Amino acid sequence: DLSLENLHYFISNIPWVDEVSIGHALICESLYLGLENTIQLYLRELRG
Structure with missing residues (x-):
């Protein structure tokens, strides 16, 4: 399950x-x- 804790890591590794x-x-x-x-x-995490 994606959350604030792992969303940035996920997007960084699978852009x-x-x-x-x-x-x-x-x-x-x-x-x-x-x-x-x-x-x-969440938007901040997605924008990096």
């Missing part, structure tokens, strides 16, 4: 991926961090 499924982890993390904040954190 040709166009799409991944992060729904479950994103929703779980948003319960603690808030949905808007969590989305911004």
Whole structure:
């Protein structure tokens, strides 16, 4: 399951991926961090 802990590593090592499924982890993390904040954190990880 991709999450904030491993998303950057995954994208760095498999850069040709166009799409991944992060729904479950994103929703779980948003319960603690808030949905808007969590989305911004995921986008930051994807942008490197």
